[in-house]
Amino acid sequence: xxxxxxxxxxxxxxxxxxASTLVLEEVDVNELKKIISYFRAYANSDQAGxxxxxxxxxxxxxxxxxxxxxxxxxxxxxxxxxxxxxLESYQEDAFTMLQILGxxxxxxxxxxxxxxxxxxxxxxxxxxxxxxQAIKDAHxxxxxxxxxxxxxxxxxxKVTYEVLGTIRLTQKEPKQAxxxxxGQNIKVEITELKDDGSIKKLxxxx
Numbered sequence: 001x002x003x004x005x006x007x008x009x010x011x012x013x014x015x016x017x018x019a020s021t022l023v024l025e026e027v028d029v030n031e032l033k034k035i036i037s038y039f040r041a042y043a044n045s046d047q048a049g050x051x052x053x054x055x056x057x058x059x060x061x062x063x064x065x066x067x068x069x070x071x072x073x074x075x076x077x078x079x080x081x082x083x084x085x086x087l088e089s090y091q092e093d094a095f096t097m098l099q100i101l102g103x104x105x106x107x108x109x110x111x112x113x114x115x116x117x118x119x120x121x122x123x124x125x126x127x128x129x130x131x132x133q134a135i136k137d138a139h140x141x142x143x144x145x146x147x148x149x150x151x152x153x154x155x156x157x158k159v160t161y162e163v164l165g166t167i168r169l170t171q172k173e174p175k176q177a178x179x180x181x182x183g184q185n186i187k188v189e190i191t192e193l194k195d196d197g198s199i200k201k202l203x204x205x206x
Contacts, residue, residue, distance in 0.1 A: 007099060014086045015100045019107035025078040028071070029108040032079055035059070036101050043098055049091030056080040139164070141190055141199055149188045149202070151180055161188055161202050169199055176204050 007015065022032065039052050059076040083101075090097045152168070153160040159173040159180060173180070180186070192201035 007096075007103065011096065011100055012103075014090075015103040016107060018082055018086050018100070018104040019111060021082045022078060022104070023108055023111045025082075027075045027078045027108075029105055029112070031072065031075045032101070032105050032108065035079060036098065036105060039094075039101070040098060043094040048094035049097055052094070052097065053080075053084065053088070053091065056083060141193060141197060143190055143193060145190045146205065147188055147190065147202075149186050151182055151184045151186065154180060154182050161186075163188065163199070163202075167199065169202060171201065173204075180204070 022029075035056070038055065039048070042048055042051065045051070056076070057080060060073070060080050087097055087100065090100070147163045149161045149163045151159060152162050153170075154177055157172055157174045157177045158170055159177050160168055160170040162168045187205040188202040189205055190199055190201075191203045192199075194200045
């Protein structure tokens, strides 16, 4: 299992989301720590990430028999639901899962000591969303600006344009769809922008 020395921005967001969710649901951080310790013991084995989620489901299924208090089953349910929501995409990387969970447990302790007020449902920006946002922030798009584009997908009369290697925009093109081809490189003109300055509409330049 390959180790990493730090979390990405998105992984920090995941750790914070797990921590804040479990604090709001009043989960005992010690129960999470016990689960992390169990996970750590077999994290180097094959399919450790998948086994972790199986273990959580087992805890929920048998929680009424193995729990130390009437609230323990509720803790298991909250942990299983939250980890499934935020960690399933990492199940092929058990070490990263351990790092995220370890920091989530630390953040839970911090949040309990320092009131965090009312927290809305955590919103996590995906790495691709972060990449797209970085591209948007780096460019001052203007109406009439000409850009190089490729066409990754044509579906019926809908054409998807990709500009700057990242930003994709799908538009209805009843006339252009028939004469364009997937994989084609073209030039497009920005004809409309959104309120945040990002591209809203493009026009193919003949």
